Amino acid sequence: AQTVTQSQPEMSVQEAETVTLSCTYDTSESDYYLFWYKQPPSRQMILVIRQEAYKQQNATENRFSVNFQKAAKSFSLKISDSQLGDAAMYFCAYEDSGAGSYQLTFGKGTKLSVIP
Amino acid sequence: EPEVTQTPSHQVTQMGQEVILRCVPISNHLYFYWYRQILGQKVEFLVSFYNNEISEKSEIFDDQFSVERPDGSNFTLKIRSTKLEDSAMYFCASQYGNYNEQFFGPGTRLTVL
Numbered sequence: 001a002q003t004v005t006q007s008q009p010e011m012s013v014q015e016a017e018t019v020t021l022s023c024t025y026d027t028s029e030s031d032y033y034l035f036w037y038k039q040p041p042s043r044q045m046i047l048v049i050r051q052e053a054y055k056q057q058n059a060t061e062n063r064f065s066v067n068f069q070k071a072a073k074s075f076s077l078k079i080s081d082s083q084l085g086d087a088a089m090y091f092c093a094y095e096d097s098g099a100g101s102y103q104l105t106f107g108k109g110t111k112l113s114v115i116p
Numbered sequence: 117e118p119e120v121t122q123t124p125s126h127q128v129t130q131m132g133q134e135v136i137l138r139c140v141p142i143s144n145h146l147y148f149y150w151y152r153q154i155l156g157q158k159v160e161f162l163v164s165f166y167n168n169e170i171s172e173k174s175e176i177f178d179d180q181f182s183v184e185r186p187d188g189s190n191f192t193l194k195i196r197s198t199k200l201e202d203s204a205m206y207f208c209a210s211q212y213g214n215y216n217e218q219f220f221g222p223g224t225r226l227t228v229l
Contacts (some may be wrong), residue, residue: 044222046220106158106163
């Protein structure tokens with residue numbers, strides 16, 4: 001079974017600074033997708049960014065970018081110019097391509113605090 | 117922008133009672149999911165549903181749980197006899213196709229007393 005590990009339970013960053021959240025995963029598949037979801041205090045799950053494993057180019061979405069290292073099975077999220085609204089739980093997730101089902105396997109999450 | 121909706125937002129029930137959590141997925145989506153998040157823990161997969169049948173279920177999804185899509189729009193999760201440990205946030209998600217984004221609903225907080 002696939003596993004996703006987030007080794008940083010909590011992180012903090014100064015407003016306008018850059019922070020990197022770590023994620024590693026374990027899989028025997030060659031094609032898969034990876035995601036970062038944000039969960040603010042409202043507990044709504046919001047997609048931040050996704051990466052296709054067969055693409056070597058790292059995904060970027062405005063201030064959010066990833067460092068995808070397929071061989072190392074590492075998928076970190078970089079948040080640039082951090083804003084107060086970035087404070088949330090961040091979950092790394094792997095999309096499992098089982099027969100007819102593509103459920104997400106989540107890590108335990110990293111709680112990000114943004115210091116004004 | 118289309119969104120996944122869930123009702124109720126908060127459900128309080130007594131242990132042993134049946135509850136039905138409701139979800140309205142995005143209309144042209146084909147894959148539907150239920151996930152659970154116990155407070156302070158990670159989000160866990162419960163069940164996936166495709167083509168009017170369960171396609172995958174986790175160990176958590178035992179005989180007390182069932183899902184159905186009764187009318188082509190709603191997607192429900194039923195817990196037949198709730199236990200204290202069923203207290204959690206339950207998220208519904210829908211997806212157009214594989215490797216597409218799963219859109220999550222706002223969740224239903226279930227409290228079992």
